Amino acid sequence: METSSLDLLESNFQSKIDRDIKIEPKDWMPDDYRQTLIRQISQHAHSEVVGMLPEGNWITRAPNLRRKAVLLAKVQDEAGHGLYLYSATETLGADREELIDDLHEGRAKYSSIFNYPTLSWADMGAIGWLVDGAAIMNQVPLCRCSYGPYARAMVRVCKEESFHQRQGYEIMMSLANGSPEQKAMAQDALNRFWWPALMMFGPNDATSKHTAQSMKWKIKRNTNDELRQQFVDVTVPQAELIGLTIPDENLIWDEKSNHYITSPINWDEFWQVVNGNGPCNKERIEARKKAKENGKWVRDAAMAHAIKRNAINLLTA
Amino acid sequence: MSEQEWPLWEVFIRSKQGLNHKHVGSLRAPDAQLAVDNARDVYTRRSEGISIWVVASNNVFASDASEADAFYDPSNSKVYRHPTFYDVPDGISHM
Numbered sequence: 001m002e003t004s005s006l007d008l009l010e011s012n013f014q015s016k017i018d019r020d021i022k023i024e025p026k027d028w029m030p031d032d033y034r035q036t037l038i039r040q041i042s043q044h045a046h047s048e049v050v051g052m053l054p055e056g057n058w059i060t061r062a063p064n065l066r067r068k069a070v071l072l073a074k075v076q077d078e079a080g081h082g083l084y085l086y087s088a089t090e091t092l093g094a095d096r097e098e099l100i101d102d103l104h105e106g107r108a109k110y111s112s113i114f115n116y117p118t119l120s121w122a123d124m125g126a127i128g129w130l131v132d133g134a135a136i137m138n139q140v141p142l143c144r145c146s147y148g149p150y151a152r153a154m155v156r157v158c159k160e161e162s163f164h165q166r167q168g169y170e171i172m173m174s175l176a177n178g179s180p181e182q183k184a185m186a187q188d189a190l191n192r193f194w195w196p197a198l199m200m201f202g203p204n205d206a207t208s209k210h211t212a213q214s215m216k217w218k219i220k221r222n223t224n225d226e227l228r229q230q231f232v233d234v235t236v237p238q239a240e241l242i243g244l245t246i247p248d249e250n251l252i253w254d255e256k257s258n259h260y261i262t263s264p265i266n267w268d269e270f271w272q273v274v275n276g277n278g279p280c281n282k283e284r285i286e287a288r289k290k291a292k293e294n295g296k297w298v299r300d301a302a303m304a305h306a307i308k309r310n311a312i313n314l315l316t317a
Numbered sequence: 318m319s320e321q322e323w324p325l326w327e328v329f330i331r332s333k334q335g336l337n338h339k340h341v342g343s344l345r346a347p348d349a350q351l352a353v354d355n356a357r358d359v360y361t362r363r364s365e366g367i368s369i370w371v372v373a374s375n376n377v378f379a380s381d382a383s384e385a386d387a388f389y390d391p392s393n394s395k396v397y398r399h400p401t402f403y404d405v406p407d408g409i410s411h412m
Contacts, residue, residue: 026383028382080358080362083359084359087344090343096345153342299323302323303323303347
């Protein structure tokens with residue numbers, strides 16, 4: 001294509017974005033926009049699917065039937081969210097099987113939070129409250145993302161997730177109001193998940209390589225640090241209300257800016273976990289691969305059955 | 318046996334009697350019945366619908382997005398299709 005016509009396509013595209021006109025699958029889009037979306041949406045899909053594992057760990061050991069039914073429903077939602085997101089990548093021409101292979105072969109990333117183990121029942125509370133809380137903070141602005149199918153998937157996801165955070169906080173509240181041992185369990189879960197939850201928003205703005213372009217394309221609406229700050233500001237009072245302590249001695253309320261200020265985040269830990277060296281990275285990927293391999297005969301049988309039945313239908317038509 | 322990927326289906330849901338089926342997304346399934354079953358599990362867990370259509374995605378033939386301007390343009394030049402095009406005297410009601 002001639003440079004001038006490419007320039008024209010690109011400026012028309014950016015002008016649509018600037019006027020808040022959504023981009024739909026068959027519209028022309030720059031290749032980088034497409035690739036950025038495929039990367040981001042598939043990472044998001046992988047996170048939903050891998051995110052089922054730490055919670056799946058506690059389904060059979062939930063303390064009562066109500067908690068078990070709730071946890072099952074939440075994990076089922078996450079499977080659905082993975083599906084909405086993989087479908088959104090397919091509208092961009094991505095191949096779902098290839099994306100899943102990228103995850104299994106270690107070429108694709110997913111949210112680093114799911115590489116931490118879930119050691120006690122209180123972790124189900126901490127995950128719902130903090131991890132889903134942080135995810136919602138990230139996802140609400142994505143409902144206004146410039147790419148139509150991603151934005152629509154996010155609307156569904158956000159609607160469904162509104163119960164996830166509440167059920168987590170309810171677990172924390174029950175434990176915090178329980179015996180001293182139960183309260184200690186809740187505090188321990190908060191201690192372990194607080195910093196990884198803050199890391200979920202990604203690197204500081206100064207070091208985030210994709211932020212500027214993604215903001216220009218309105219794929220992202222807020223920077224990592226803005227969203228992280230919002231999360232801290234709403235979460236600290238929630239901890240105080242149920243008598244739990246944020247594990248940060250230097251945490252202070254800054255009257256001038258009207259924000260809480262935290263200690264610096266340990267980015268070495270973040271990069272270690274992102275690059276595969278977290279406590280559970282290997283285990284998570286192994287579990288995903290095993291699930292895919294063990295389900296293969298079911299997928300093959302269903303497909304063979306459909307093909308055979310279609311053949312009969314054609315014969316008798 | 319080499320794995321054959323399940324085909325893609327577009328899902329349409331009627332949220333209640335009296336409304337059209339509306340596109341909500343897509344999913345993969347080996348056949349139409351399982352596509353409907355999966356769509357029920359994925360898209361109607363919170364009373365979002367009472368009826369589901371699935372259509373194999375490769376059967377959807379769509380208008381060309383790059384020609385949308387020309388394709389849909391004539392309607393804008395035919396303003397006489399809209400009631401506001403016509404002058405009626407003041408005081409006329411029920412029209």
